[in-house]
Amino acid sequence: MPFNGIETGVGHFSEWSRATKKEFLIDWEAGRASEWIFVQGNEGGDLDSMTAALTWAYHLEHSTMNTSNPKKAIALLQTPTDALDLRPENKLALDKSQMSTGHSDLLTLDELPEDPENLAREIQGIILVDHPAPVRKWRDAPILSIFDHHVDSGAGPDAKPRIFEKVASCTTIVARQMLDELEALPEEYHMPHELLELILGAIAIDSKGLEEGTDEDVKTAKRIFKRSNWRDRDFDHQIEKLTKELKDAKKDLDAMTVRDLLRRDFKSDLVDTPSPRTPTVNVGFASIPFSLDEQIKKTEFGALFDWFAIEAAWTAQIGIDISVALNKHKIKDKDGKKKKVREIVLNVRSDVRIDEEQADDLFRTVYKAIEESKELNVNLKKWHRADELGKRQMVWTHENEDAGRKIVRPIIEKAVMAWK
Known part of the structure; x- marks a missing residue:
């Protein structure tokens, strides 16, 4: 019988994930949180981040199971449970992996039985995947390992392994390390095909079907494929099919x-600031594949004010001081060719950590940083309805295709860190 409408997953991977979650909660209740390692990705919670965390948690536990130092590891998804389905590709991949409905097999941020700041000091440590440094709430946890394909920010200098490598998918780094260690064991542990296929999906979607993959992405995908239930199929065809789905x-x-x-x-x-009045400011970034005009049409009243009201309700709920929506969409140029256009929507609040005067000054500081940024000055211009915007709101458009969150976030955070 389903419990609360949840259909329990089938297969070894689902059973392991559910059992691990149960064991962690039992241990926490008994005061044994110090025995646990959290493997965590970034807050965006994309398929790459989720898969890399699940893969390494599974490997760490199984590879040490018959040793004198067995590890208890669990993947922590840093997104709320009800936000997981906001990435339909994640839902599809998990369904294909025969996981339980409602993502009840997975430990998500809102299911933690204790505040992360406290838990960070109790657990054995964290392992970062698809993320170069922990967010503030986990900063007191020892960093045991890092696997990432972004820029090294210097966090966890003593972490082992500590791998930063430019590949299309972070899951490539994790899966390669897993396979290397697995094949070096006296006896290999069971690797469920559902997890292997999840790994292939993460690598495929991040590398655009391996078309934009590095040699390591391709080699690792082939190694995983040979162990999967798809091994008798044509590799290229299966990757193409999986990528399309x-x-x-x-x-x-x-x-x-x-x-x-x-x-x-x-x-x-x-983000730390030099201001003694406001030593920290909470900065949030959303990435949205729709233009602001398209999003406005989705609001109840189809109006600009309504979009900002919805945005304000969301950022108030999570205590954001500076919110930035990074939108992207495609338009046709005069020759009929599609080109990518990006938007930066800036909004500064005065009701969380900062007062009106500080908010005004902080808005001016971030505004100036964006306007003067060399990375963003490719056709940077004010949005066509900028004159309708409210106080401490601004929207720009630009045509630097590569200037997504990885470029914009450091520009804004650097400005905040210098704000007094």
């Missing part, structure tokens, strides 16, 4: 509300 799911966002779009790929953290 996940890509189609990823694009299926038309039914999502503005609040859904703001939440589905949102990352935030506290």
